[in-house]
Amino acid sequence: MEDADGSASSSSSRDLDAQSPYDRLLALDTTSSDSNRNLDSVSAIYLAMTTSSKLECVDERSQDSLITSVCNMEDEEEDEELDEFDPYLFIKNLPNLSSVVPTFRPVLLPKQTRSCPPISLVLDLDETLVHSTLEPCDEVDFTFPVHFNEEEHMVYVRCRPHLKEFMERVSRLFEIIIFTASQSIYAEQLLNVLDPKRKLFRHRVYRDSCVFFDGNYLKDLSVLGRDLSRVIIVDNSPQAFGFQVENGVPIESWFNDPSDKELLNLLPFLESLIGAEDVRPMIAKKFNLKEKIDAAVASPEYPAEAGDPFER
Numbered sequence: 001m002e003d004a005d006g007s008a009s010s011s012s013s014r015d016l017d018a019q020s021p022y023d024r025l026l027a028l029d030t031t032s033s034d035s036n037r038n039l040d041s042v043s044a045i046y047l048a049m050t051t052s053s054k055l056e057c058v059d060e061r062s063q064d065s066l067i068t069s070v071c072n073m074e075d076e077e078e079d080e081e082l083d084e085f086d087p088y089l090f091i092k093n094l095p096n097l098s099s100v101v102p103t104f105r106p107v108l109l110p111k112q113t114r115s116c117p118p119i120s121l122v123l124d125l126d127e128t129l130v131h132s133t134l135e136p137c138d139e140v141d142f143t144f145p146v147h148f149n150e151e152e153h154m155v156y157v158r159c160r161p162h163l164k165e166f167m168e169r170v171s172r173l174f175e176i177i178i179f180t181a182s183q184s185i186y187a188e189q190l191l192n193v194l195d196p197k198r199k200l201f202r203h204r205v206y207r208d209s210c211v212f213f214d215g216n217y218l219k220d221l222s223v224l225g226r227d228l229s230r231v232i233i234v235d236n237s238p239q240a241f242g243f244q245v246e247n248g249v250p251i252e253s254w255f256n257d258p259s260d261k262e263l264l265n266l267l268p269f270l271e272s273l274i275g276a277e278d279v280r281p282m283i284a285k286k287f288n289l290k291e292k293i294d295a296a297v298a299s300p301e302y303p304a305e306a307g308d309p310f311e312r
């Protein structure tokens with residue numbers, strides 16, 4: 001299953017690769033057969049991401065054309081091609097961060113106040129905390145309308161089991177920062193429902209602050225302006241934190257399993273990081289992601305685009 005937040009894999013829908021990202025997003029605003037066919041089975045967010053390997057930083061100017069993509073969530077069908085995407089192989093082939101982002105970038109967030117917990121917990125949204133879809137469905141926790149393409153669309157949202165308890169616990173222990181590859185027009189409304197009094201999430205960071213690389217929206221934690229020795233990111237798409245793997249806590253993607261306990265299961269480890277001078281060695285010891293990345297190799301069916309990404 002693909003992520004709704006757009007921070008996921010890049011292995012399918014190559015038929016649209018000839019288009020620029022901007023052209024593709026515009027195409028999604030139309031009723032062309034291509035876009036309709038793909039929207040039947042794949043998130044338009046995903047389609048919007050599966051662009052050429054051209055490197056770019058997503059900026060504010062493309063927001064209008066990005067609206068459609070965020071509003072077309074994926075359906076529940078598995079896509080075999082997507083399953084072949086190996087986030088650790090993707091990370092292995094990432095270039096250095098310094099070669100893909102501008103030298104000077106403004107820091108996004110204000111400094112931490114004295115009352116703020118010293119460790120920042122960065123949380124992904126879609127398939128980590130909630131699952132959203134445009135498909136009408138029962139057993140949703142809430143709905144809200146999103147306006148795009150001159151139409152109003154209803155977003156149906158399910159919350160991951162134990163979300164409330166998880167958020168109440170971690171919001172007392174950490175500075176909570178939502179960092180989503182979804183667009184603000186959708187995510188902000190969703191977060192307003194989850195946290196109407198703005199007591200849980202101290203900061204909200206959206207797609208326009210991601211780095212778009214090789215079809216993926218990546219979350220460069222250095223834009224947050226925090227000491228990375230005290231930053232944890234939890235994301236169901238490991239490639240999203242590919243530039244700072246040492247800060248990354250992977251979590252299983254969640255769509256609708258009512259028996260899921262991953263958020264609760266994560267609490268003891270997160271709580272063990274309280275007071276740490278540097279969370280990164282503890283995360284490394286727990287998840288061994290460096291080893292997974294080193295061990296990642298391309299399968300014959302899905303050859304790695306190894307080497308210098310600028311030469312692809």
Ligand SMILES: [Mg+2]
Nearest residue numbers: 005124126127
């Ligand atoms: Mg996600």
